[in-house]
Amino acid sequence: MVQKLKLDELPIKMSDVTVRFSAVNPANENISAGIFTMDTVMHVVDYKGKMLDENGNWINAG
Numbered sequence: 001m002v003q004k005l006k007l008d009e010l011p012i013k014m015s016d017v018t019v020r021f022s023a024v025n026p027a028n029e030n031i032s033a034g035i036f037t038m039d040t041v042m043h044v045v046d047y048k049g050k051m052l053d054e055n056g057n058w059i060n061a062g
Helices: none
Strands: 015-025 028-042 050-052 058-060
Touching: none
Parallel strands: none
Antiparallel strands: 015 028, 050 058
16 A cells, blocks of 8 residues: 655646555565556545546546
């Protein structure tokens, strides 16, 4: 589960993203325990229940 994500800037619309996961050995972080990627769509939703659609318009998220 991704608990926190920090963006350098707010996207201008709903976007396709590739999330890259890398696992390490907790005893030695220099040893790779594997890498995989996941293609998904990033939805940007504000605290008022509005979200950006694929055209960059704010719409009701519900």
